[in-house]
Each structure stands twice: as C-alpha cells, then as structure tokens.
Amino acid sequence: MTTSTDHGWPDPASSALDLNRDGRSVSDRGETVCVIGAGPSGLTAIKNLTEHGFGVDCYERETGVGGVWNWRHDRSPVYASTHLISSRPLTQFPDFPMPDDWPDYPHHSQLLSYLERYADHFDLRRHVWFGTEVVRVEPADGDRWDVTTRSTGGYGPERTSRYAAVVVANGHNWSPKLPNHEGLAEFRGEVMHASSYQDPAQLRGRRVLVVGAGNTGCDIAAEAAQQAAHCWHSTRRGYWYAPKYLLGRPADQLNDLLLALRLPRRLRQWLFHRLLRVSVGDLTRFGLPQPDHRMLETHPIVNSQLVYYLGHGRVTPVPDAVRFHPDSVELADGRKVDPELVVFATGYLPRFEFLDPKILGDDGGAGRPALWLNAFVPNHPTLAVAGLVQPDSGIFPLSHWQSVLFARLLRLRETRPSKAAAFAATVTARAGERYAGPVKESSRHWFEVGHADYLRALQRALHDLEAK
Amino acid sequence: MSQQVRVIRGREWARPVRPVRREVLEAVPGLDEGRPPLLFVPGFGHGAWAFAEHWLGHAVERGFSGYALSLRGQSGSGPAPEATLGAYAHDVVQVAAGLPRRAVLVGHGAGALVVAHALARYPARAAVLVAPVFGGWATAVTALRRNPLGTLPALVGGRLRCSRAQLFGPELPRDEARRHLSRLGRPARRAQWQLLFGREPEPAVGDPPVLVLGSPEDRIVPRSALTRAARRYASAPLLFPGMGHDLMLDAGWREPIDAILDWLEKEPSAG
Numbered sequence: 001m002t003t004s005t006d007h008g009w010p011d012p013a014s015s016a017l018d019l020n021r022d023g024r025s026v027s028d029r030g031e032t033v034c035v036i037g038a039g040p041s042g043l044t045a046i047k048n049l050t051e052h053g054f055g056v057d058c059y060e061r062e063t064g065v066g067g068v069w070n071w072r073h074d075r076s077p078v079y080a081s082t083h084l085i086s087s088r089p090l091t092q093f094p095d096f097p098m099p100d101d102w103p104d105y106p107h108h109s110q111l112l113s114y115l116e117r118y119a120d121h122f123d124l125r126r127h128v129w130f131g132t133e134v135v136r137v138e139p140a141d142g143d144r145w146d147v148t149t150r151s152t153g154g155y156g157p158e159r160t161s162r163y164a165a166v167v168v169a170n171g172h173n174w175s176p177k178l179p180n181h182e183g184l185a186e187f188r189g190e191v192m193h194a195s196s197y198q199d200p201a202q203l204r205g206r207r208v209l210v211v212g213a214g215n216t217g218c219d220i221a222a223e224a225a226q227q228a229a230h231c232w233h234s235t236r237r238g239y240w241y242a243p244k245y246l247l248g249r250p251a252d253q254l255n256d257l258l259l260a261l262r263l264p265r266r267l268r269q270w271l272f273h274r275l276l277r278v279s280v281g282d283l284t285r286f287g288l289p290q291p292d293h294r295m296l297e298t299h300p301i302v303n304s305q306l307v308y309y310l311g312h313g314r315v316t317p318v319p320d321a322v323r324f325h326p327d328s329v330e331l332a333d334g335r336k337v338d339p340e341l342v343v344f345a346t347g348y349l350p351r352f353e354f355l356d357p358k359i360l361g362d363d364g365g366a367g368r369p370a371l372w373l374n375a376f377v378p379n380h381p382t383l384a385v386a387g388l389v390q391p392d393s394g395i396f397p398l399s400h401w402q403s404v405l406f407a408r409l410l411r412l413r414e415t416r417p418s419k420a421a422a423f424a425a426t427v428t429a430r431a432g433e434r435y436a437g438p439v440k441e442s443s444r445h446w447f448e449v450g451h452a453d454y455l456r457a458l459q460r461a462l463h464d465l466e467a468k
Numbered sequence: 469m470s471q472q473v474r475v476i477r478g479r480e481w482a483r484p485v486r487p488v489r490r491e492v493l494e495a496v497p498g499l500d501e502g503r504p505p506l507l508f509v510p511g512f513g514h515g516a517w518a519f520a521e522h523w524l525g526h527a528v529e530r531g532f533s534g535y536a537l538s539l540r541g542q543s544g545s546g547p548a549p550e551a552t553l554g555a556y557a558h559d560v561v562q563v564a565a566g567l568p569r570r571a572v573l574v575g576h577g578a579g580a581l582v583v584a585h586a587l588a589r590y591p592a593r594a595a596v597l598v599a600p601v602f603g604g605w606a607t608a609v610t611a612l613r614r615n616p617l618g619t620l621p622a623l624v625g626g627r628l629r630c631s632r633a634q635l636f637g638p639e640l641p642r643d644e645a646r647r648h649l650s651r652l653g654r655p656a657r658r659a660q661w662q663l664l665f666g667r668e669p670e671p672a673v674g675d676p677p678v679l680v681l682g683s684p685e686d687r688i689v690p691r692s693a694l695t696r697a698a699r700r701y702a703s704a705p706l707l708f709p710g711m712g713h714d715l716m717l718d719a720g721w722r723e724p725i726d727a728i729l730d731w732l733e734k735e736p737s738a739g
Binding site: 051088089090094095096097099100101117120121122123253254256257259260401404452455456458459462463466 | 472473474475476477478479480481482483484485486487558561562565566567568569570589590591673674675
C-alpha cells in the first residue's frame with residue numbers, strides 16, 4: 001500500500017515541467033487520468049479506466065479504500081448497525097458479484113471487505129495516493145486539467161500535476177446538512193447530526209428526538225425504540241415505509257421483477273400501495289400523516305422495523321420541529337417535547353470545494369450542478385462526476401457504467417473525434433435531464449434517479465457512442 | 469460478437485441464482501510469483517477431478533496457481549437438478565471473483581460455453597477454450613452420428629452418455645479410460661437443453677485475449693466447429709492431432725497444458 005510517507009512522485013526529469021497560469025510549476029502527467037476519491041465510485045473509475053488502457057492517478061484523503069463504507073474514515077457516516085437498504089444483486093458491481101452466500105442485505109463491514117477485495121482483485125491500490133487531498137482542480141489548455149494536491153490536513157507543500165482528464169468521485173454522503181432552527185443555539189440538551197451517530201449506546205436510557213425520515217432517521221428511530229427511555233420521531237410529511245421483504249423476496253427485487261415484466265409505473269405503484277395496505281395497513285392510525293406522494297416517487301425508505309416499533313408504542317411520531325427552547329422543542333402542531341438528545345438525520349449535501357462551481361454549470365452556487373446523466377459536464381468533455389446519483393438501488397452499478405462510458409468517450413476522442421464531438425453536443429443539449437418519475441423537490445432530491453430509467457438512458461448513450 | 473454491451477439485466481437482478489455448495493480443488497505453488505491464477509471449468513458430465521488428474525499439478529510445477537471447479541450438480545458440488553447454463557456461469561463468476569487476482573478462465577467442452585457466458589459478467593485476465601462445445605444443432609447432429617445410443621435419450625431430456633471413442637484417443641490405456649468414464653456424471657436437463665437451443669453468449673467484458681485449442685480427431689467437436697469458435701474471438705485454433713475430446717485426460721495431456729501456459733507467459737495482457 002502506498003502511504004503519504006513514501007510518495008514516489010512523478011520524477012520531474014522524466015515528466016516535462018510546465019508552468020500553469022499563475023506561474024507555478026506543473027508536472028505533466030501526459031495521457032494519465034486523475035480520479036478524485038477511492039470510495040466505490042473512485043475504485044470502479046480506476047478499474048474501468050485502466051481496463052481501457054489509461055494510466056490513472058487517484059487521490060484519496062484517507063489512508064484506505066472504501067470511502068463512506070470504511071468506518072475508520074473520519075468522514076464515514078456508517079453506524080454500528082448499518083445494513084444495505086438495497087439487496088445484493090442490485091448493489092454489487094455488475095462484473096464483480098458479492099459472494100452469493102452473503103445475506104440479502106449485507107452489513108457495512110461486509111461491504112468494506114467487498115470493496116477491499118475489489119481493489120486487490122483488480123490491483124487498484126497501486127494507482128492510489130493515500131493521505132492526499134485535492135485542493136484545486138483548474139482547467140488548462142487543450143481540455144486538460146491542473147490538479148493541485150497536498151497531504152491531508154494541509155501539511156506539506158502543494159503540488160500541481162496536469163492530467164488529460166479528471167473523474168470527480170468525492171462522494172455525496174459526508175458533508176452534513178444541518179437544519180437552521182430558531183433557538184437551536186440556546187437548547188440545553190445534546191444535539192448531534194446522524195453523521196456522528198455510531199452506536200446505540202449513545203441513546204441508552206435517554207429521551208431522544210430523531211428528526212428526519214430518511215433511511216438513516218428511521219434506522220436510528222428503530223434503535224432508539226429499543227434503547228432509549230423514549231423516542232420521538234419527527235417527520236415533515238407522510239412517507240411510504242417499504243418493508244425489506246415483500247411477497248417472500250427482497251422488495252427491490254420484486255420491483256425489478258415487475259420492471260422486467262414491463263409493468264408500467266402506474267400499475268407498479270398501485271400494486272405496491274395495495275401490498276402495503278394489506279400487509280402493513282393504514283399508517284395514519286399510528287398518528288403518521290398520510291403520504292402526499294405516490295410510491296416510487298421519492299427515494300424509497302426501506303425499513304421493516306419502524307412500523308413494528310410504532311405498533312409497540314416505543315416510537316411516538318411527531319410533526320416537524322419548528323422552534324427550540326432551552327429545555328424543550330416546539331413542534332409544528334404546538335406541542336412541546338423535552339428530549340435530552342436530538343439527532344438530526346437530515347442528510348448530506350454534495351460538495352465540490354476544489355472546483356469552481358461555474359465549471360459544473362452551478363452558476364448560482366446553489367450546490368446544484370447541471371450535468372447530463374448526472375455525470376457529464378457541458379463544455380468540459382474531459383471532466384466527469386461519478387456516483388452523484390441517489391438511485392432506488394445501489395450506487396455501484398451506476399458508477400460502474402458511468403466510468404465505462406467515460407473511458408470509452410476518452411478513447412473515442414483519439415480514434416474518432418467526430419463521435420466524441422457529437423457526444424459533447426448531446427451533453428450540452430441535455431444537461432439537467434432527470435431519470436425518475438415526478439419527484440418531490442428538496443435540496444437533495446434533484447440527483448435522485450430511478451435505476452432502471454437511468455441505466456436505460458446510459459445504455460442508450462453507450463450504444464450511440466459505439467454505433468458506426 | 470457484434471452484439472452490444474448489456475447494462476440492464478432485470479431478470480437476473482430480480483431472481484438471483486441460489487447459492488449451492490461448490491467443490492473447488494486447488495493447487496497453489498509455494499512461491500507466489502504474481503502470475504494470474506487459472507480457473508478450470510469442466511464440461512458436462514465432468515467434475516473438478518478431470519483437471520486434478522494432470523493439469524492442476526502441472527500448472528503448479530510451472531508456477532501457476534490452479535483452481536478446478538465442479539459445476540453445480542456435478543461431482544462434489546451440491547445437488548442442483550434444475551440448473552441452467554446461467555447458473556453454471558454464475559458459479560464460475562463467483563469462484564473467479566473469490567480468487568486473489570484476476571483469473572484466467574479455462575473451459576473445456578460445454579464448460580467453454582459456460583466460460584463464454586461468464587466472460588460477459590467478469591473481466592477475466594484471459595480465457596482459454598479447450599475443445600469448445602458451443603452447442604446448437606450441429607453439435608447434436610455430430611453426437612448423434614458418432615454415438616446414437618448415447619445421445620438420443622439426451623435429446624428427449626434423458627441422460628447423455630459419452631463413449632470412450634468420443635472422449636479419448638487410441639493411446640490412452642483401456643482401464644484408465646474406463647476409470648474416467650465411470651466418474652462421468654449427468655448435467656442438469658435444462659442446461660443440456662439450453663446447450664442446443666440456448667442464447668448466444670454476450671460479448672466479453674474487459675476485452676480479454678482468448679485462446680482456442682482442440683484436436684482435429686475430436687469426435688464431439690469437429691474441426692469446423694473449432695475454427696468457428698476461434699473466429700468468434702478473431703483467432704485460429706491451436707490443434708493437437710491424435711487426441712480425443714478430453715485433452716486434459718488423454719495420453720498426450722502434457723502438450724495442450726504446456727501450450728496454454730506458454731501462451732499465458734507470452735501474451736502481454738494475460739501475463
């Protein structure tokens with residue numbers, strides 16, 4: 001394994017030294033491609049780029065692979081009980097399956113071992129500079145990129161290398177999105193974001209308010225139900241809580257079976273509504289609001305346990321928190337609750353602090369890039385973002401195909417420039433396209449995709465690229 | 469091989485293949501020289517034993533680690549009467565992905581077709597197709613002509629029996645041939661059927677180099693079929709005259725395996 005201490009940096013004598021716009025020296029890495037991040041999306045980018053014959057330098061700020069799935073990493077959001085919410089066949093890399101004797105919904109430690117095996121099997125670690133973070137990525141002449149790096153934590157000098165292309169795979173589940181409630185600063189209880197939640201011991205015997213009905217929020221609420229003295233679960237609106245199993249098989253596999261049978265969305269929605277109605281029943285009798293959307297319209301919340309603990313009375317559903325007082329929290333319906341611990345499971349926001357937002361087409365700086373296929377950047381044919389998707393399946397297969405498409409595109413730039421130019425025109429024309437049905441708006445839902453819609457669009461792009 | 473990449477496999481995702489106990493015989497050299505591991509996939513009726521006989525040991529002597537798999541329902545692997553070609557390919561990919569490094573897939577007979585299917589689901593370092601049976605009507609007609617009594621039942625879902633003359637050359641001692649024949653099992657009915665009418669393998673992922681070899685005297689795979697199989701991968705077959713279908717068991721087993729290992733050592737992207 002390469003570590004920050006034994007960096008075999010490109011020898012300046014062998015790689016031409018150049019100056020960048022600010023007059024700093026730049027070592028030219030020729031046709032090498034830079035990958036930012038060695039999480040699942042970064043690893044699959046390295047694998048597919050090397051498979052297509054490219055040299056790759058990957059920069060990883062941590063000391064191991066796996067990104068968010070590596071619990072040793074300080075930015076990893078996994079907690080002790082994190083299990084997958086999409087089942088194995090819909091989560092694994094399409095060309096490197098997980099062991100078939102693993103459970104349907106593996107534990108996060110299994111996922112890390114899977115990613116480590118992926119890295120070893122395809123010999124990816126030799127491309128990764130661990131303990132190195134990317135400070136700046138700037139466009140250079142000829143669609144090339146100047147990537148400035150330094151040791152994680154800001155130690156040591158900065159170095160700039162010039163690359164033929166860049167894949168941004170820095171993940172989108174590490175920068176917590178914190179709510180801005182009135183009076184939060186005066187609140188005397190403990191407040192934490194779900195990213196720092198690790199272990200149910202943190203909840204034991206305390207009165208806990210969990211804010212947010214994403215998958216993490218529901219997981220923590222279900223754990224609080226078992227450990228805490230009392231648990232309030234605050235949600236802004238009504239949701240569909242899909243169980244992990246439906247009709248004897250993982251629910252996402254059932255959905256894909258219906259997709260394979262070409263059932264239209266409306267019919268699938270109707271079927272799922274019926275199935276939930278007959279198995280789980282009407283959730284409003286527990287005091288939950290009626291869902292204001294149809295199933296398959298937002299990122300699925302997959303949790304079999306929450307409803308169970310609602311039925312045990314171990315979780316009290318409450319509406320949105322509006323105001324914090326020193327010793328209580330005021331809710332939207334005027335009620336007040338007095339938790340000792342508030343866990344904000346309010347999600348994460350994607351961040352690309354090393355890139356000028358304008359490059360990604362995010363002119364307003366709203367953190368919302370305009371990309372095609374959530375990956376390709378208008379006017380920057382040698383830049384791609386991998387894994388910026390929130391699918392109703394695992395992210396790995398989507399990242400895999402994104403990087404395959406990008407690798408083939410880079411090849412075509414040399415062999416058939418006209419094809420690559422046509423692709424670039426498509427990227428510009430169709431940036432911002434969505435790959436899901438009608439989706440509820442929020443700061444995060446814009447990159448939500450339906451895996452079938454998305455992969456179909458990607459497959460079409462791949463075929464167009466290969467066409468004669 | 470003109471088909472396009474397949475991204476969506478809804479049916480495979482929705483109905484994953486069930487796990488079955490898999491027999492894997494392995495032979496690993498004492499000193500790891502970084503060579504790619506070989507994964508041997510037997511054809512119908514055969515098991516991992518067919519490679520353990522000679523080829524595994526020989527590969528180790530030359531510094532390659534070798535693994536031989538028994539497909540589900542065959543030899544020491546768990547029973548699977550309803551197995552399909554897809555399930556067989558699943559077994560191959562599972563074992564390959566479990567190896568420490570990218571593997572070279574070596575398929576024999578119908579196992580070569582299984583390997584061809586697996587290549588669409590696993591970016592192998594390289595692939596070797598030994599006397600490949602790619603199925604279709606031609607295979608059935610050839611087998612019927614050579615061994616009508618053994619083949620006819622298989623066409624109606626019964627057991628396929630191979631004769632000594634089909635599998636081995638004249639030089640293999642009679643009792644050794646009898647010993648091998650007695651170990652032959654039967655493949656799953658559905659897989660047998662798919663061999664005749666199944667779908668063409670999808671294009672290989674990761675563009676692996678492919679070597680095809682066989683014998684001009686093979687009574688199961690005619691020379692034209694060998695050429696056709698090799699052409700799929702834009703190459704020509706390597707021929708070993710005087711041998712039967714079971715190149716890894718026949719008297720001259722040493723030559724083909726040496727040729728495979730030589731090829732792997734020379735092939736730049738395979739080594």
